[in-house]
Amino acid sequence: MSIIYAIDIAGTFAFAISGALVAIRKKFDVFGVLIIAFVTAVGGGMLRDVLINAHPINWIGDINYIWTILTAVFVTFLFRSKIAPLRRTMFLFDTIGISVFTLLGVQKGLNFDLHPFVALVMGMSSAVMGGVIRDVLTNEIPLIFHREVYASACLAGGIVYLLLNPLNMNEDFQFILSAAIIVIIRTIAVQYKLELPRIKKDVFGK
DSSP: OOHHHHHHHHHHHHHHHHHHHHHHHTTOOHHHHHHHHHHHHHHHHHHHHHHTTOSSOHHHHOTHHHHHHHHHHHHHHHHHHHHTTOHHHHHHHHHHHHHHHHHHHHHHHHHTTOOHHHHHHHHHHHHHHHHHHHHHHTTOOOGGGTSSSOHHHHHHHHHHHHHHGGGTOOHHHHHHHHHHHHHHHHHHHHHTTOOOOOOOSOTTOO
């Protein structure tokens, strides 16, 4: 098992737990919790694969994703009161997860001979769309639209990856460096409560 794959599974686990916690807080039944955990964990990658016509779709081609999600939901039911306070630990796994999901999405887009910009969009979709689907299904405004520098961090890391790509450097180093950019930007943004500007009125309005 490669380090990147192991981190991918860990990120899937963290995403599934975050989805399960949201569903439990919304008082969903067991089936509802499973569905929300599932779409949170693999919804972004599934949407990406559908858009670029990649088969088999991520979780269909690797049953480990399913086992990871089921384990995450089971752990959440057993230790919800213990997991909820571990916000920093979950944040770290979540942040590492979005960095890996972003870059795996970019890589997959490039492997399918997509334009680099389109590959970048696929990377961002891999990282954030699971959360968007979760928020829509639980009747929340998607997090990326009003809080945290989330998608922007993924965008920055994806751009760095694309800029380094022509240099033909070691692939693992390129991946880790780009992932570190995402982790650093998001961590700083959350630490200092940074947000993107909001449109409050017309630029030329009075």
